[in-house]
Structures are given as structure tokens and as C-alpha cells.
Amino acid sequence: MVCKDAIKAFDMKREARLSEIGEGLLLKHILDTLGDSGDLLLPKGDDAAALEFGGRLVMAVDMFVEKTDKPASMGWRYAGYKAVAAVLSDIAAKGAEPRYLLTSLGLRGDMLFGEFEELWSGILECSRDYGVRVLGGDLSETGEVVVDVTCIGVGGNLIPRGGARVGELVAVTGAFGDTGAALHALLNNIEAEEDILMRFLKPRTRLREGRALAETGLVSACIDSSDGLAASLYHIAEASNVAIVVHKLPVSGKAGEYAEEHNLDLKELVLYSGEEYELVFTFSRDGVDRVREALEKVGCGLYVIGEVAEGRGVYLVDEEGGVEDIRFKGFEHFRA
Structure with a gap:
């Protein structure tokens, strides 16, 4: 004892x-x-946990x-x-x-x-x-x-990552780049705004937003952005056998300021930082108002960044109308 x-x-x-x-x-x-132990059928510390479900x-x-x-x-x-x-x-x-x-x-x-x-x-x-x-x-x-x-x-109405359909819109629940800026600051002992650091150290999880999106019945595919925006878009595109075309990157203003101050590539921060824990999702074009309303009810905005197209891959349309490949890059275990 x-x-x-x-x-x-x-x-x-x-x-x-x-x-x-x-x-x-x-x-x-x-x-x-x-x-x-509350409503558990076995006391805490037992070999297993059991409950009614x-x-x-x-x-x-x-x-x-x-x-x-x-x-x-x-x-x-x-x-x-x-x-x-x-x-x-x-x-x-x-x-x-x-x-x-x-x-x-x-x-x-x-x-x-x-x-x-x-x-x-x-x-x-x-x-x-x-x-x-x-x-x-x-x-x-x-x-x-x-x-x-x-x-x-x-x-209830669960959302897969592989349900995106050609013609749908691609959206996210927030701006990107803060976590990359925070990690850069932490690794290099640079002072940064607390809001930026907290996005990395104590991330916000979009649980209410996920349930709100599911309840609309309009969202066809969804994934969280823990591996980075680019990787998340690729995962949806590959699982759905479609291409994704990005027209506007969801850039964080504070990340933009940090990138300019420390001579960092802002596009890299937005696409490849990872660990933002925002939701990346697709939905039908005629559902914009309903999806926006559902998110606003839980205090979140709707950020439409692109569309689902025929083909394979993920692409970015620049301000002049040129199209470039967004390369697949995100953290991947067991790779050098």
C-alpha cells in the first residue's frame, strides 16, 4: 500500500x-x-473505463x-x-x-x-x-x-475529408501565418506580440464552428489545418479526386507585419506553417449565406479562398491572373 x-x-x-x-x-x-467516478460504470483507476453510451x-x-x-x-x-x-x-x-x-x-x-x-x-x-x-x-x-x-x-451529420465536388467553394475559419511567426520567434528568442505567441502555445480549437458547419448539411469536406494550409488543401483534393484553385490567401495582418519586420516570406508562413487548427472546408456555392450565418452565430467569420475544379493538384492564381502550383509541403514524420 x-x-x-x-x-x-x-x-x-x-x-x-x-x-x-x-x-x-x-x-x-x-x-x-x-x-x-460520477457516471462511470467502473471506478477510476480500474483496468478500463466503462460508461453507458x-x-x-x-x-x-x-x-x-x-x-x-x-x-x-x-x-x-x-x-x-x-x-x-x-x-x-x-x-x-x-x-x-x-x-x-x-x-x-x-x-x-x-x-x-x-x-x-x-x-x-x-x-x-x-x-x-x-x-x-x-x-x-x-x-x-x-x-x-x-x-x-x-x-x-x-x-450526427459527420463531414469526411473526401467529399469535395467540382464547382464548390473552398473556405477557412480564420487567417493563417501567426503560428509560423510565433515558432520563428520562439526558436530565435525574438520578442513577439502575445497574441501571436498564444496562437502557437495555446491554440484555439474550432469545435463550435465544426458542429455549426455540420448542422447546415451543406459542407462536403472538412479537415483541420494542423499540417499546414497547403497540406490540408492537398489532402482534401486527393481524397476527393479533384483539384483546388486558390484565389486569395487568408493572410493574418499580424503575421504580415512580423514577416516584413524579420524579412520572412509571408506566403511560406501562410501556406506551410501548420498548427493553426483552423478548419479548411468545401461547400456548395448556393449555400454561402447559410454557411456564413451558421458561423456568425458562433462568433466566427467565413473566409472563402478558392474553388474546387476538375483535375488534380492545388494551384494559386496571382493578382495578374497567372497560375502557379502550390507544392505539397508540410510536416511529415520519417522524412529527412
Whole structure:
């Protein structure tokens, strides 16, 4: 049996390493933060979570890895928050409602307990912000920190990524470029506006917008922009066997100012930064007013950026009417 005095002692030692604390005390600390079992059919800490359920089950999983996803200057609280926001964004793109999370943690033995507390508090903060409940998960020792989050939700009129049809419009839920500017600032220790930094560190997830779009019945394809705008457009085009022609890039004014000040390519920031967690979607032309109204009801604007065309690929029409290929580029694991 775990000694309560030992738990209290280590609770006070934020500088203690996890290798000193051990799995038992760490699990006890986690379980203490989850509240009572409520409507669960099995108590917290059991081998599985069980609950009554009816309807369409929607599930998504996302993994946050220290080496590839966490800049050195990013605090652990923001890392935890972002790990949850990423999987919620996938649920948002399907027009579904998230309900529960299962969170598996791979932690370094030399990680400080205070760092772990920050990571876990970020996970809980994001779940509370979006009304999602952490049911449990798993814990293991790894060479670097890994946060694997599974989200379980419910949905009605679900939106695929492969339903775009020729002649439809292509739109997004917000401007792009801020996250690229923020990452540039963080990696180079450059001061930047807090609004820009927060777009990267504590991203907004478009859950209400996704449900609003789904409820219109007019949206044929949708994806979140975690891999970047260009990659998202390519994913929709490939899954739908169509081409996408962009007439106007959704440029963030603040990103434009940052790019000019630091001599960065603004188009690169907009197309390839990634991790904006905006929704990229297609819908019928005659539904513009209804889609705009649905988004406005949840406090979001409609940004039409292009159209779906016959063919393959993604293209950009410049101000002179010239057409250029938008090359496929986004973060891809296992590639140099």
C-alpha cells in the first residue's frame, strides 16, 4: 500500500525526479486530480473505463512528442494543453462533439516532478476549457516525453475529408501565418506580440464552428489545418479526386507585419506553417449565406479562398491572373 506520508512529501518536492518518485506515487497524484467516478460504470483507476453510451461514436487519436513538437522555450503547461487541443481539432473537423479523453504518458525518468505537474495541469486545463472529461490512460518510462491522447465523442451529420465536388467553394475559419511567426520567434528568442505567441502555445480549437458547419448539411469536406494550409488543401483534393484553385490567401495582418519586420516570406508562413487548427472546408456555392450565418452565430467569420475544379493538384492564381502550383509541403514524420 502506498504511504500517504510519502505522497505528501513528494507533492512538496517539485525538484524531485520522477525516477525518485516512482510510478505508484505518480499514478496516485494523477488519479487524485480526476475527481469522483460520477457516471462511470467502473471506478477510476480500474483496468478500463466503462460508461453507458448511445449514438454515433467518433474517435480520434493524436501524439505529442518532445523531440518534434516542443520547442525548447515552450513551457510544459503549454505542451500539455496543445497535446489535447490537437486531438480535439480532429474531432472538430468532423463536426462532432468530444466527450472523453484517454491519455497515455511516456515520461523521462530524469523529468522533474514540477515539470510533470505543469504538463498534467495543461492537459487538465484544455479538457476543462472544452468541457471534456479525462477518464484515465497509461503511464510508462520513455527516452523522451510522449503524450498520446485519444478522444471519444459523438456525432450526427459527420463531414469526411473526401467529399469535395467540382464547382464548390473552398473556405477557412480564420487567417493563417501567426503560428509560423510565433515558432520563428520562439526558436530565435525574438520578442513577439502575445497574441501571436498564444496562437502557437495555446491554440484555439474550432469545435463550435465544426458542429455549426455540420448542422447546415451543406459542407462536403472538412479537415483541420494542423499540417499546414497547403497540406490540408492537398489532402482534401486527393481524397476527393479533384483539384483546388486558390484565389486569395487568408493572410493574418499580424503575421504580415512580423514577416516584413524579420524579412520572412509571408506566403511560406501562410501556406506551410501548420498548427493553426483552423478548419479548411468545401461547400456548395448556393449555400454561402447559410454557411456564413451558421458561423456568425458562433462568433466566427467565413473566409472563402478558392474553388474546387476538375483535375488534380492545388494551384494559386496571382493578382495578374497567372497560375502557379502550390507544392505539397508540410510536416511529415520519417522524412529527412
